[in-house]
Amino acid sequence: MEDRTYIDQMGRSVTIPVMPRRIVSVVPSQTELLFHLGLDEEVTGITKFCVHPEQWFRHKKRIGGTKKLHLDEIRALQPDLIIANKEENQQEDITALMAEFPVWISDIQTLEDALQMIREVGVITGRAQQGQQLSQLVQQEFATLAASLPPNPAPMYAAYFIWRNPWMTVGRDTFIHDMLRTCGLQPVFAEARRYPAVSLEELQTAFSQVPPERQLVLLSSEPYPFREAHIAEIRAVLPAAQILLVDGEMFSWYGSRLLEAPRYFKQLFQPVFL
Numbered sequence: 173m174e175d176r177t178y179i180d181q182m183g184r185s186v187t188i189p190v191m192p193r194r195i196v197s198v199v200p201s202q203t204e205l206l207f208h209l210g211l212d213e214e215v216t217g218i219t220k221f222c223v224h225p226e227q228w229f230r231h232k233k234r235i236g237g238t239k240k241l242h243l244d245e246i247r248a249l250q251p252d253l254i255i256a257n258k259e260e261n262q263q264e265d266i267t268a269l270m271a272e273f274p275v276w277i278s279d280i281q282t283l284e285d286a287l288q289m290i291r292e293v294g295v296i297t298g299r300a301q302q303g304q305q306l307s308q309l310v311q312q313e314f315a316t317l318a319a320s321l322p323p324n325p326a327p328m329y330a331a332y333f334i335w336r337n338p339w340m341t342v343g344r345d346t347f348i349h350d351m352l353r354t355c356g357l358q359p360v361f362a363e364a365r366r367y368p369a370v371s372l373e374e375l376q377t378a379f380s381q382v383p384p385e386r387q388l389v390l391l392s393s394e395p396y397p398f399r400e401a402h403i404a405e406i407r408a409v410l411p412a413a414q415i416l417l418v419d420g421e422m423f424s425w426y427g428s429r430l431l432e433a434p435r436y437f438k439q440l441f442q443p444v445f446l
Contacts, residue, residue, distance in 0.1 A: 176188045176189060176190075176191075178276065178292070178295070178296055180276045180277045180278070180292075181258075181277060181278045181279040181280070181285065181288070181289060181292075182258060182277045182279055184277065186274050186275065186276050186296075187274060188252065188253055188274045188276075188296060189252070189274075190252055191298050192214060192251075192252050192253035192296070192297055192298070193214055193252060194214070194216045194249060194250060194251045194252050194253070195211065195214050195215045195216065195217075195251060195252070195253045195254075195255065195297065196215075196216060196217035196218075196235065196246055196249055196251040196253070196254045196255070197215060197217070197218050197219075197222065197254075197255045198218075198219055198235070198238060198241060198254065198255070198256050198257075198260075198261055199219075199222075199238065199255065199256060199257040199260050199261070199278070200219065200221045200222045200223065200224070200238070200260075200425065201421075201424075201425035201426050201427035201429060202255050202257065202278065202289075202293065202427050203215070203218050203219075203222040203224070203228065203427075204222070204224040204225065204425070204427050204428055204429060205290060205293060205306075205427030205428045206255070206293070206297065207224075207225050207228060207428075208302075208306060208427070208428035209293070209294055209297060209299040209302045209303060209306070209428075210299060210302055211297060211299065214297070215228065215232060216232070216233060216249045216251065217232065217233045217234075217235045217245070217246060217249045217251065218232045218233070218234060218235070219234060219235065219236060219237055219238050219241075220234045220236065220237050221237060221238055222234075224429075233245070233249065235249070238260045238261055239260075239261070239262055240262070240265075241261070241262070241265045241269075243265065243268055243269065246269065246273075247272065251273050252273070252274065253273075253274050253275075253276065253296065253297070254269055254273050254274065254275045254276070255275075255276050255278075255293065256269075256275055256276070256277045256278070257277065257278045257279070257280065258277055258278070258279040259279075259280075276292075276293075276296055278293075280347050280426045281345055281346065281347055281350065282347065282350045283314065283350055283351070283354060283430075285347075285426075286310075286347070286426035286427075286430060287307045287310060287311065289426065289427075290303050290306050290307045290310070290427065290428075290430075291303045291304055291307050294306070306428060306431070309431060310430045310431055313430075313431060313433075313434040313435070314354065314430075314434050316434060317354070317355070317434035317437055317438055318354075320438050320442075321355075321356045321445070322356075322445050325356065325445055326386060327358045327386060328356070328357055328358065328386055328388055328444060328445065329357070329358045329359075329360050329379065329382045329386055329387060329388065330352055330357040330358065330359055330360065330388040330389070330390060331359070331360050331361060331375060331378065331379075331388075331389050331390070332348055332352060332359065332389075332390045332392065332418075332423070333389070333390065333391050333392060333396075333398065334348075334367060334392050334394075334395060334396060334420070335367075335369075335395065335396045336396050336398070336402065338369040338370075338371075339369065339370055339371065339372065339375070340367050340368065340369050340370070341361050341364070341367070341368060341370055342359070342361070342364075342366075342367060343361060343362075343363075343364035343365040343366050343367065343368055344359070344362050344363065344364065344365065345365055345366060346366065346367070347423075347424060347426055348423045348424050349362070351423045351424075351433070351437075352423075354437075355437050355441055356441070356445070357388065357441075360378040360379060360382070361378060372405065372406070372408070372409045373409070375389075375406070375409060375410070376409040376410060379410060379413070384412030384413065385412070387410055387412060387413035387414065388413065388414045388415075388416070388444060389406050389410060389413050389414070389415045389416070390415075390416050390418045390423075391403070391406070391415065391416070391417050391418065392418055392419075392420035392423065392424075393417065393418065393419055393420040393421070394420035394421065394424070395420070398417055399417070400417070403415045403417075414444060416440065416444075418440065419436065422436045422437070
């Protein structure tokens with residue numbers, strides 16, 4: 173019999189006795205990846221935040237949110253594979269599910285982690301070729317992005333906000349931080365870890381040694397839905413900074429949406445580097 177034991181990104185051995193035919197995905201970006209890999213009927217459960225693709229969001233069984241899974245509803249689906257993530261899901265939920273079902277967990281901090289995840293999810297779901305091809309296409313798109321960046325530009329320093337009240341940014345051990353660096357930006361909170369809360373006064377201090385024309389603040393569309401009205405709050409402490417509303421999915425979704433991200437980044441940041 174074929175050995176169907178795999179190592180997930182947490183370093184755990186995960187045995188999947190049969191080719192998965194009842195998959196539950198509890199991570200939005202990985203749900204979209206499964207669709208891109210050509211799976212459909214095999215995916216039986218998703219979260220209420222799995223908004224892509226739209227037809228799945230409308231018609232697939234929703235089993236709670238990423239941080240509050242409905243375990244009984246998942247059990248009723250009798251999955252032969254659950255695809256989760258270290259950061260996006262609650263440990264106690266995943267631990268409970270691991271006692272009953274095969275659970276493959278991703279741990280994504282860099283683009284390379286995401287590419288590895290894409291390939292490995294392809295393997296465990298019987299879509300190895302599709303996963304490899306997608307990984308290569310994403311690599312090519314990001315190589316094109318790198319080639320489009322101006323050679324030896326003066327550094328542009330950036331703060332990226334994901335929440336308000338309190339204001340929360342991103343630290344060095346996050347996927348968003350890696351995306352900022354990939355775009356040629358220098359995160360001003362690079363010494364912080366995870367998602368620290370910072371005051372607007374701390375934001376002002378972080379930029380205090382940065383020339384005004386090198387200051388950039390990015391306000392994400394998710395998880396907090398920043399709008400034009402919030403720009404004035406940043407403008408009050410950084411009057412000369414460039415402040416942009418950005419598509420948070422492009423910076424934080426580490427599945428097949430990575431195919432679109434480099435083109436979005438080029439359009440977004442080309443004026444910034446001029």
